Amino acid sequence: MAGVSVRTLHLYDQIGLLNPAERTEAGYRLYGEKELLRLQQVLFYKELDFPLKEICNILDDPGFDLYQALESHKIALNAKRDRIATMLVTIDKTIANLNGKIMLTHEELYEGLPKEKAEAYRKEAIEKWGEETIVKSENKLRKLNKEDIKQLKLDMEDINKQLSNLMQEDPTSPKVQEQIARHYENIRSFWGTSGASDAQGEAYAGLGELYVSDNRYAKVDGEPNAEFALFLSKAMKHFSETRLG
Amino acid sequence: MAGVSVRTLHLYDQIGLLNPAERTEAGYRLYGEKELLRLQQVLFYKELDFPLKEICNILDDPGFDLYQALESHKIALNAKRDRIATMLVTIDKTIANLNGKIMLTHEELYEGLPKEKAEAYRKEAIEKWGEETIVKSENKLRKLNKEDIKQLKLDMEDINKQLSNLMQEDPTSPKVQEQIARHYENIRSFWGTSGASDAQGEAYAGLGELYVSDNRYAKVDGEPNAEFALFLSKAMKHFSETRLG
DNA sequence: CTTGACTCTGACCTTACGTCATAGCTTATG
DNA sequence: CATAAGCTATGACGTAAGGTCAGAGTCAAG
Numbered sequence: 204m205a206g207v208s209v210r211t212l213h214l215y216d217q218i219g220l221l222n223p224a225e226r227t228e229a230g231y232r233l234y235g236e237k238e239l240l241r242l243q244q245v246l247f248y249k250e251l252d253f254p255l256k257e258i259c260n261i262l263d264d265p266g267f268d269l270y271q272a273l274e275s276h277k278i279a280l281n282a283k284r285d286r287i288a289t290m291l292v293t294i295d296k297t298i299a300n301l302n303g304k305i306m307l308t309h310e311e312l313y314e315g316l317p318k319e320k321a322e323a324y325r326k327e328a329i330e331k332w333g334e335e336t337i338v339k340s341e342n343k344l345r346k347l348n349k350e351d352i353k354q355l356k357l358d359m360e361d362i363n364k365q366l367s368n369l370m371q372e373d374p375t376s377p378k379v380q381e382q383i384a385r386h387y388e389n390i391r392s393f394w395g396t397s398g399a400s401d402a403q404g405e406a407y408a409g410l411g412e413l414y415v416s417d418n419r420y421a422k423v424d425g426e427p428n429a430e431f432a433l434f435l436s437k438a439m440k441h442f443s444e445t446r447l448g
Numbered sequence: 449m450a451g452v453s454v455r456t457l458h459l460y461d462q463i464g465l466l467n468p469a470e471r472t473e474a475g476y477r478l479y480g481e482k483e484l485l486r487l488q489q490v491l492f493y494k495e496l497d498f499p500l501k502e503i504c505n506i507l508d509d510p511g512f513d514l515y516q517a518l519e520s521h522k523i524a525l526n527a528k529r530d531r532i533a534t535m536l537v538t539i540d541k542t543i544a545n546l547n548g549k550i551m552l553t554h555e556e557l558y559e560g561l562p563k564e565k566a567e568a569y570r571k572e573a574i575e576k577w578g579e580e581t582i583v584k585s586e587n588k589l590r591k592l593n594k595e596d597i598k599q600l601k602l603d604m605e606d607i608n609k610q611l612s613n614l615m616q617e618d619p620t621s622p623k624v625q626e627q628i629a630r631h632y633e634n635i636r637s638f639w640g641t642s643g644a645s646d647a648q649g650e651a652y653a654g655l656g657e658l659y660v661s662d663n664r665y666a667k668v669d670g671e672p673n674a675e676f677a678l679f680l681s682k683a684m685k686h687f688s689e690t691r692l693g
Numbered sequence: 694c695t696t697g698a699c700t701c702t703g704a705c706c707t708t709a710c711g712t713c714a715t716a717g718c719t720t721a722t723g
Numbered sequence: 724c725a726t727a728a729g730c731t732a733t734g735a736c737g738t739a740a741g742g743t744c745a746g747a748g749t750c751a752a753g
Contacts (some may be wrong), residue, residue: 232731
C-alpha cells in the first residue's frame with residue numbers, strides 16, 4: 204500500500220514502533236490515518252539510516268535530544284563517506300595497476316594472434332575499459348617496434364631472475380634497489396610517462412601493492428609466489444619513496 | 449598478533465578463506481608465512497568492503513574476473529557514497545530547521561531569564577552549534593526590539609489559529625495560501641534573509657518536512673497534532689514551489 | 694602442583710527484514 | 724453453496740561478520 208511490506212509492518216508492530224489502530228475479529232491489522240502519519244516519520248528517519256530502536260526513542264521519548272542524535276549521526280555518516288572515498292581511490296589505483304599489467308599481456312596476445320581474432324579481442328577490451336584507455340595504450344605500443352618489445356621482455360625476464368635470487372636480502376639494500384631501478388625503467392617503457400610525473404611514484408608503489416593483492420603477477424619459475432610478491436612490493440615501495448617521492 | 453581476533457581466524461578457517469598451515473596435537477592452529485601473506489590479501493579486499501565469499505573467489509578461483517568485480521564494486525560504492533551525501537544534506541537541512549525553530553524558543557528563553565543564567569545557557573548553545581550560528585542569530589535578534597518580537601509572536605499565534613481552522617481545506621487553496629504567506633513572512637523576520645535567496649524556497653519547504661518528522665512543533669491548542677503537521681507541510685511545499693521556486 | 698593466560702568447540706546474539714510453512718480468512722466464480 | 728484463488732496471521736529459520744559466553748583442555752611460570 205505505502206511501499207512497505209507486510210513483514211515490515213509485523214516487525215514494527217512487534218517492536219512497538221508502529222502498532223495498528225485495531226484488529227479485526229480475525230486478527231487482521233488495521234491502520235488509521237494517525238498510523239500512516241507515524242509511518243511517514245518512521246520512514247523519514249529510516250532513510251537517514253537511523254536504527255529502528257533509535258527511531259522509537261526519537262518518536263516516543265519526549266526527553267530525547269534530537270539535536271545530539273542528528274549531530275552524532277552526521278559525524279558517523281561523514282566518517283562512512285570518507286571511508287568510501289578512500290576505498291574508491293584504492294579501487295581506482297588497483298584497476299589502473301591491473302590495466303597496466305594487462306597491457307603487457309595484451310601486447311603478448313596481439314603479437315601471436317591472427318588479425319581477425321585480434322580485432323575481435325580489441326572490441327571486447329574496449330567495451331570493458333573504454334575506448335580512451337585502449338587507444339592510448341595502442342598508441343604507446345605503436346611507438347615501440349617489435350625489436351624494442353622483444354628486448355624489453357628479455358630484460359624483464361632477466362630482472363625477475365636477478366630479483367628472485369635476491370629474495371633473502373633486505374629489500375632496501377643497494378643490490379636489490381639496483382635491479383628495482385631496472386625494473387622501474389622497464390615498466391615505464393610500457394606505461395610511457397603520460398601520467399602526471401609527480402604521480403608516478405605512487406603508481407609504482409601501487410603496482411607493488413597489486414603484486415601482493417593478486418598472486419597472478421609475481422611469479423618465480425612460472426609459479427605464483429606470495430613471498431616474492433611481498434619482497435617486490437617492499438622493494439618497490441622503498442624505491443618510490445627514496446627515488447621517486 | 450596481526451590485528452585480527454581469534455574468532456575471526458576461526459571463522460576464516462571455517463569458511464575456507466584462510467586455513468592454518470597445521471595443527472598442534474592439542475588442536476591449536478598454526479599459521480606460517482604463506483598464511484600471513486594470504487591474510488594480507490584478505491585484509492586488503494576486506495578494507496574495500498568485499499564480502500568474504502567474494503574474497504574466496506578472488507583468491508581461489510583462477511578464472512575469476514577481477515576487473516569486473518572491481519568495476520561493479522566501484523559502481524556500488526559510488527551509489528553508497530551518493531546516498532550518504534543525500535542523507536547528509538537532509539540531516540543538515542533538518543538541523544538547520546531545528547535551529548531555526550530553536551532560535552524562536554531561545555528568544556523566549558532569553559527574555560525571561562536572569563542575565564547569569566542566560567549567559568550560561570549561551571555558552572552551552574555555542575558549544576552545541578558553534579559560535580558563528582549563535583552570533584549571527586543574536587545579531588539578527590538585536591535588530592528587533594522587544595515590541596517587534598512581541599508583535600511577531602502575537603501574529604504567529606493568530607496565523608496558527610487561522611490555519612488550524614482551515615485544516616479541512618485543500619492546502620493549495622487561496623485561503624490557506626494567504627495565511628501561509630503571512631506565516632512565511634513572519635518566519636523570515638526571524639531568519640532574516642541571510643541565506644542565499646535562491647535557497648529560501650527549499651529551506652521553507654524543508655521546515656514543513658520538519659513539522660512532519662518532529663511532532664513537537666505543529667501544535668493545535670498546545671497539543672502536538674500530526675495531521676496539522678502534514679497539512680502545514682503540504683501547504684508550505686506548495687507555497688515554496690509556486691511563490692519561492 | 695597450581696595458577697593464570699591462553700586455546701579449543703559449540704552455541705547464541707546482533708539488524709532489518711525475506712522467505713517459507715501451516716493455518717485461517719475473504720471474496721469471486723461456478 | 725462450495726470451492727479455489729488470494730489474502731492474512733503466527734512462528735521459524737536465514738542472512739554478514741563476527742562478539743560474547745560457557746565449559747573444557749593446554750601451556751608456561753612460580
